Amino acid sequence: MKCILAKPRGFCAGVERAILTVEKSIKKFGKPVYVKHEIVHNRFVIDSLRKIGTVFTEDLSDVPEGSVVVFSAHGVSKDVYDKAKKLHLKVIDATCPIVESVHKSAIQYANLGYSIVLIGHQRHAEIDGTLGQLPPGRMHLVSSVEDIQKLPADEKNIAYLTQTTLSTEETAAIISALKEKYPNIQGSKTGNVCYATTNRQSAVRSICQKIDLLLIVGSQNSSNSNRLKELGEEQGVKSILIDSVEDLNKDIFIGVNTVGISSGASAPEHLVLGIIDWLKEHLNLEEVIEEQTTEEKTKFPLPAELN
Numbered sequence: 001m002k003c004i005l006a007k008p009r010g011f012c013a014g015v016e017r018a019i020l021t022v023e024k025s026i027k028k029f030g031k032p033v034y035v036k037h038e039i040v041h042n043r044f045v046i047d048s049l050r051k052i053g054t055v056f057t058e059d060l061s062d063v064p065e066g067s068v069v070v071f072s073a074h075g076v077s078k079d080v081y082d083k084a085k086k087l088h089l090k091v092i093d094a095t096c097p098i099v100e101s102v103h104k105s106a107i108q109y110a111n112l113g114y115s116i117v118l119i120g121h122q123r124h125a126e127i128d129g130t131l132g133q134l135p136p137g138r139m140h141l142v143s144s145v146e147d148i149q150k151l152p153a154d155e156k157n158i159a160y161l162t163q164t165t166l167s168t169e170e171t172a173a174i175i176s177a178l179k180e181k182y183p184n185i186q187g188s189k190t191g192n193v194c195y196a197t198t199n200r201q202s203a204v205r206s207i208c209q210k211i212d213l214l215l216i217v218g219s220q221n222s223s224n225s226n227r228l229k230e231l232g233e234e235q236g237v238k239s240i241l242i243d244s245v246e247d248l249n250k251d252i253f254i255g256v257n258t259v260g261i262s263s264g265a266s267a268p269e270h271l272v273l274g275i276i277d278w279l280k281e282h283l284n285l286e287e288v289i290e291e292q293t294t295e296e297k298t299k300f301p302l303p304a305e306l307n
């Protein structure tokens, strides 16, 4: 059997920064350090940070007054900031700078009096954070082309923003439908889908013609990992989202000559390497080829409190 590894895969700059932020916070301020929401959506990352003294919580009321709290890479609403202030918490904000720029755009459009359409998935942490930059009901959330029918018919000043981890193709279709309904709508051509999401999707797309099975390493609640799995399926390839080697069994590989592997932006590389070792041991994997579609050099500096 042969294996093709899609590249880029795995950690993006926002995830690297968020994990390092928690580790450095523990070093600087001592444990425990509290984190609002999962710092990134990956079970293994969460477990390893728990072991070194991180406490994850959804509710800041659980955090003792004066403690250090890190906000996750997905960003938080203004209410969460206000609550942290009221509780006298020391906030270290690990919101990805790309998500932060979406927040700023939402506020700018609102200040200019625009109606705002936010393209994204309901109840995802990033969407809750972006919606929460403005008073409730100020943004229209749409998740599909069909949702656009429910928007008001005539909006003169209207703009759109998107979640950063969406399918590039689906986002393009929604933007195009929005432009049809509102020819003057403002927004970036490809939305706010980030470089890492775009690159991982392109890398998977490029290997799909050569593989019989696609394994995406990532947790079930990871948006960008789910989009990679869906992309494989759209290309006609059997695609499975797995957390780690523990989810594998030999039956999955019946009739498979070439397996493709990629990983979501929150999945550590050691999980991919574990799968390759398993394939070598159990299925006589003979060849591993890495296919790189683009080089990534993006790095984000740590939050100022840690410098």
Ligand code: SF4
Residues within 6 Å of the ligand: 012, 013, 014, 015, 073, 096, 097, 098, 099, 164, 165, 194, 195, 196, 197, 224, 265
């Ligand atoms: S996936 Fe994109 S937006 Fe999300 S943390 Fe990574 S770089 Fe930032």
